[in-house]
Amino acid sequence: MNNAIQEQRPLPDHLKLKVRPDANTDAIIQGDCYRFAVLTPQLIRLEYSAGGSFEDRATQTVVNREFAVPEFRVIDHGNKLEVFTQHLHLSYDKQPFSRHGLSMRVRNGSGHLMSVWNYGDTPQDLGGTARTLDNADGAIPLEPGLLSRSGYTLVDDSRSLLLEEDGQVTPRAMEGQDLYFFGYGHDYLACLKDFYQLCGPAPLLPRYALGNWWSRYYRYTADEYKALMERFESEQIPFSVAVMDMDWHLVDVDPQYGSGWTGYTWNRELFPDPGQFLSWLHERGLHVTLNVHPADGVRAFEDPYLAIAAELGIDPERGDAVDFDITDPKFLQVYFKYLHHPLEEEGVDFWWIDWQQGGVTKVPGLDPLWMLNHYHYLDSGRRGSRQLTFSRYAGLGSHRYPVGFSGDTIVTWESLDFQPYFTANAANAGYGWWSHDIGGHMQGVLDDELVMRWVQFGVFSPVLRLHSSASPFNSKEPWRFNPVAEAAMKASLTLRHRLIPYLYTMNRYASRNGLPLVRPMYYHHAEQPGAYEVPNQYYFGTELIACPVTRPVDRRTGVAEFSAWLPEGRWIDFFSGRVYDGGRSLALYRNLESIPVLAKAGAIVPLADLTRYTSSVANPQQLEVRVFAGSGGFFQLWEDAEEAAEDREENWCCTEMTLAWEEAARFTIGAARGNTAAIPGRRSWKLCFTGVADSQVRVLIGGEEAGAVTGYDDASHTLTVMITEVAVDTPIEVEFAAVVLAGNRVEADVFALLDRAQIEFQLKEQIFGLVKSSASPAAALASLAALKLEHSLFGALCEILTATIE
Structure with a gap:
C-alpha cells in the first residue's frame, strides 16, 4: 500500500474494529522456533517460524486471543514437549511441524480418548457453508466447517491478512505456520463458543431485520412501489424491510462509461423525490436497503463525481473514471463520504453489497468482498444505529458482518430442497444469519406449490426475504397465486411477524451465548446416529424443531412426506397439536397448509398477538404465549430499546415464564425486570395451552384471584386463557385444577x-x-x-x- 496516502488520510475511529489480539503471557509456551498458546482446555494456538518471529496482531479471522488462562501442565523432556489440558494432550519434537513430530490426543467429556490427530491429518468435517448460491440448481459443494465427528478440527490462519491498529489491512511479512487446534469431542456448542470468542461474536441484529423483507429486481417507479406497499397493508400482509434492487439508480448510461451495473445516482424519472419516497416508507415502519455493485468505481455521469474528483486530484475535464480500489484509504473514505453517507442522510438504513467480481485486489491475498463487508459493517454504526449489512459470505469470520445474501438461485424444487440443509449447516462455520431468495430468483417455471413451500420454509429460516427477477411473470405477491397458495403464503408471512418476540430472544442468544438460531440436530444429540441422518431437519431456537417440506405433495393423497428423526420425549405439532413419542425415526406427512414444526413438551413460545393487525415489529402490547403440555419448562423473553446501538445489559428487559408440571400444573409469568421502559407498561396476554384436555383454571394477578376468559379448541387440544391489561411489573399465575393430557x-x-x-x-x-x-x-x-x-x-x-x- 502507499504509505504516504495512509499518512495523509488516517481512517476514522469508527472504521477500526475493536480487537484484543494479545494472549495472556501465562498461557504461552515458547521456544526458539515454536510458540503455543493454551487458550482453553479445548483450543490451542500452534505457531512455527524458522526465524523465531511470531505474530501478535489481529487477523481477518482472529480478533481476540485474550482468554482466561485454563489449567494445564507442561512436561519438557529436552527434545520433546508435552502439554496437558483437561481434554488435550499435545506432543511435539521441537522441530518443524511434521506428521511424526506433532500430534494431539483428544479426550471427550468423560475423559476417554476419542481421537488422535497427527500434523497433516484432515478431519472428515461435517461441512460449513459456501460463498454463494448464484445459479445453483440444487446442491453445491460446501467449504470446510469447524465440526467433525472425529471431535477435532484445525483452522489454518497462516495466510490471513493482518488488522493493524490504524484500521488498515496488510499482508504478513514472514512465512510461517499459524494454526488453531479445536479439540472438543462431540461438544459442538463448546467448539462454537470458543470460535466466537476467538473470532468475535455474532452481532445482535436490529429487531426489524427479523420481519419480512420485500425484494424484487424490477424497475419500479416511486408511485408503483407505494401502491404495492399500500396493497400489502390492505391485505394485512406485514413487512419491515423494503429492498430496492439496482434500478433505483441510473442504469441506462452512455456506452462510453461502460455498463450501468454500478451506480450511485437516483433515477429521477422513476424517483423524482427520493427523500420524500424514503420518508414515506419510514412512516409506514419500513426500513430501506439499496443494492450496490461497486466494481466499476465512479464515472463522470454520477452526481458526486465532481466532488470526488476534486478530493482525489483528478482532472474533471478529462472525465477519467475513479477506479474502485477498496485497499486505498483515500478512496475508501471518499467512497463512504460522497457515495453512501449522503444517501443515508436521505433515509437509506443499510446497504445490499452485491459484489460478484472475483477476489483480486492490489493487496495480494485480500478479497475485496471481505474488505467491503468489513468496512461497510463498521461504517453502518457511524450514526449510532445498530449495525447491519447485507452481503455474500467471505470465509471464516464473516459471521461478524450479517446479514448474508446467499445469491441468485434458480426456481426449482432442487434449489428449495438444498436450502434447509445449507442454512442449518452454515452454523458449522459460525454463520447463523443467511437470507435466501425465498421463492427463488430466476428461470424455472411457475409452480404455486413450490413458491408456497418456499415461503413456509422462509418463516423458519433466519431471514425471510421474498425475491424474484425482473420478469413480469415472476413475482411473489401472494395474490398472484392460486387461492390455496395465496392463503398459505399470507398465513406464513403473518406468522413470521408473530414470531418476532421469540426470534428476538434467539437473536440475543446467538450474540451472547454463541447459540445460532438454526442448528443441525446433532448439536444436541451428538451420540445419536439418527441426528446425522436428517439434513433438512433442524432446531429453530430453543423450543422448536422445523422440518420444511421440499418436495411436491402426492396428488392422490394430497400430502407430502418428510423423513424425520425425533429425540427422546414427547413432541407436539405446533400447528395441529398432534402428539408424538420421540426416540425414533419416522415419516411425517403434511397437506399444503402446513409443514411439520414440533415443540418439545414444556416448550414456551412467545408470539406477538396480531388479532388486531399491525405490521409493527416493536415490543408488542399484546402477547400470545404458546405453552406445550407434558413436562416442565422455562423461558426468558428478552426485549430491549432498539434505539440503543450498543448491546449493553442495562438496555434489556427480561420476563421469565415457567411451566411447573411434576406435582401440579401451574404456568407463571414473572414480573418484568430490568429496563422496563423498553416495553409497554401494561400488557394483554393470550395464553394457549396445547396438548391438554378441557380444564378448569384459576388465574391470579399479583397473588389475587382474577377473572379471565377461557376457551377450548378440540381440534388442536388447546385451552386458551385471555388476560387483559396487566401491569408488566405484576406477576401472573394460571393454576390448573387438574390436568389430563390430550390424546x-x-x-x-x-x-x-x-x-x-x-x-x-x-x-x-x-x-x-x-x-x-x-x-x-x-x-x-x-x-x-x-x-x-x-x-x-x-x-x-x-x-x-x-x-x-x-
Whole structure:
C-alpha cells in the first residue's frame, strides 16, 4: 500500500474494529522456533517460524486471543514437549511441524480418548457453508466447517491478512505456520463458543431485520412501489424491510462509461423525490436497503463525481473514471463520504453489497468482498444505529458482518430442497444469519406449490426475504397465486411477524451465548446416529424443531412426506397439536397448509398477538404465549430499546415464564425486570395451552384471584386463557385444577386424510372401517398392510396411528 496516502488520510475511529489480539503471557509456551498458546482446555494456538518471529496482531479471522488462562501442565523432556489440558494432550519434537513430530490426543467429556490427530491429518468435517448460491440448481459443494465427528478440527490462519491498529489491512511479512487446534469431542456448542470468542461474536441484529423483507429486481417507479406497499397493508400482509434492487439508480448510461451495473445516482424519472419516497416508507415502519455493485468505481455521469474528483486530484475535464480500489484509504473514505453517507442522510438504513467480481485486489491475498463487508459493517454504526449489512459470505469470520445474501438461485424444487440443509449447516462455520431468495430468483417455471413451500420454509429460516427477477411473470405477491397458495403464503408471512418476540430472544442468544438460531440436530444429540441422518431437519431456537417440506405433495393423497428423526420425549405439532413419542425415526406427512414444526413438551413460545393487525415489529402490547403440555419448562423473553446501538445489559428487559408440571400444573409469568421502559407498561396476554384436555383454571394477578376468559379448541387440544391489561411489573399465575393430557384424534385425523384423498370412495370406506373396528393401532396397521396401499397413503396412515406408541 502507499504509505504516504495512509499518512495523509488516517481512517476514522469508527472504521477500526475493536480487537484484543494479545494472549495472556501465562498461557504461552515458547521456544526458539515454536510458540503455543493454551487458550482453553479445548483450543490451542500452534505457531512455527524458522526465524523465531511470531505474530501478535489481529487477523481477518482472529480478533481476540485474550482468554482466561485454563489449567494445564507442561512436561519438557529436552527434545520433546508435552502439554496437558483437561481434554488435550499435545506432543511435539521441537522441530518443524511434521506428521511424526506433532500430534494431539483428544479426550471427550468423560475423559476417554476419542481421537488422535497427527500434523497433516484432515478431519472428515461435517461441512460449513459456501460463498454463494448464484445459479445453483440444487446442491453445491460446501467449504470446510469447524465440526467433525472425529471431535477435532484445525483452522489454518497462516495466510490471513493482518488488522493493524490504524484500521488498515496488510499482508504478513514472514512465512510461517499459524494454526488453531479445536479439540472438543462431540461438544459442538463448546467448539462454537470458543470460535466466537476467538473470532468475535455474532452481532445482535436490529429487531426489524427479523420481519419480512420485500425484494424484487424490477424497475419500479416511486408511485408503483407505494401502491404495492399500500396493497400489502390492505391485505394485512406485514413487512419491515423494503429492498430496492439496482434500478433505483441510473442504469441506462452512455456506452462510453461502460455498463450501468454500478451506480450511485437516483433515477429521477422513476424517483423524482427520493427523500420524500424514503420518508414515506419510514412512516409506514419500513426500513430501506439499496443494492450496490461497486466494481466499476465512479464515472463522470454520477452526481458526486465532481466532488470526488476534486478530493482525489483528478482532472474533471478529462472525465477519467475513479477506479474502485477498496485497499486505498483515500478512496475508501471518499467512497463512504460522497457515495453512501449522503444517501443515508436521505433515509437509506443499510446497504445490499452485491459484489460478484472475483477476489483480486492490489493487496495480494485480500478479497475485496471481505474488505467491503468489513468496512461497510463498521461504517453502518457511524450514526449510532445498530449495525447491519447485507452481503455474500467471505470465509471464516464473516459471521461478524450479517446479514448474508446467499445469491441468485434458480426456481426449482432442487434449489428449495438444498436450502434447509445449507442454512442449518452454515452454523458449522459460525454463520447463523443467511437470507435466501425465498421463492427463488430466476428461470424455472411457475409452480404455486413450490413458491408456497418456499415461503413456509422462509418463516423458519433466519431471514425471510421474498425475491424474484425482473420478469413480469415472476413475482411473489401472494395474490398472484392460486387461492390455496395465496392463503398459505399470507398465513406464513403473518406468522413470521408473530414470531418476532421469540426470534428476538434467539437473536440475543446467538450474540451472547454463541447459540445460532438454526442448528443441525446433532448439536444436541451428538451420540445419536439418527441426528446425522436428517439434513433438512433442524432446531429453530430453543423450543422448536422445523422440518420444511421440499418436495411436491402426492396428488392422490394430497400430502407430502418428510423423513424425520425425533429425540427422546414427547413432541407436539405446533400447528395441529398432534402428539408424538420421540426416540425414533419416522415419516411425517403434511397437506399444503402446513409443514411439520414440533415443540418439545414444556416448550414456551412467545408470539406477538396480531388479532388486531399491525405490521409493527416493536415490543408488542399484546402477547400470545404458546405453552406445550407434558413436562416442565422455562423461558426468558428478552426485549430491549432498539434505539440503543450498543448491546449493553442495562438496555434489556427480561420476563421469565415457567411451566411447573411434576406435582401440579401451574404456568407463571414473572414480573418484568430490568429496563422496563423498553416495553409497554401494561400488557394483554393470550395464553394457549396445547396438548391438554378441557380444564378448569384459576388465574391470579399479583397473588389475587382474577377473572379471565377461557376457551377450548378440540381440534388442536388447546385451552386458551385471555388476560387483559396487566401491569408488566405484576406477576401472573394460571393454576390448573387438574390436568389430563390430550390424546390424538386418530379417527378424526384418518377421516380428514381420506376425505381429501383422490382415491376410490369404496377404498376410503374400507380403510376407515378397518381403523374404527380394530382393537389397537397395531391391529389396524396389520389389516391396512394387507390392502397393499400406495406408499404415500399407507405412510400417512402409519403416522396417524403410531404418533404415540402405546
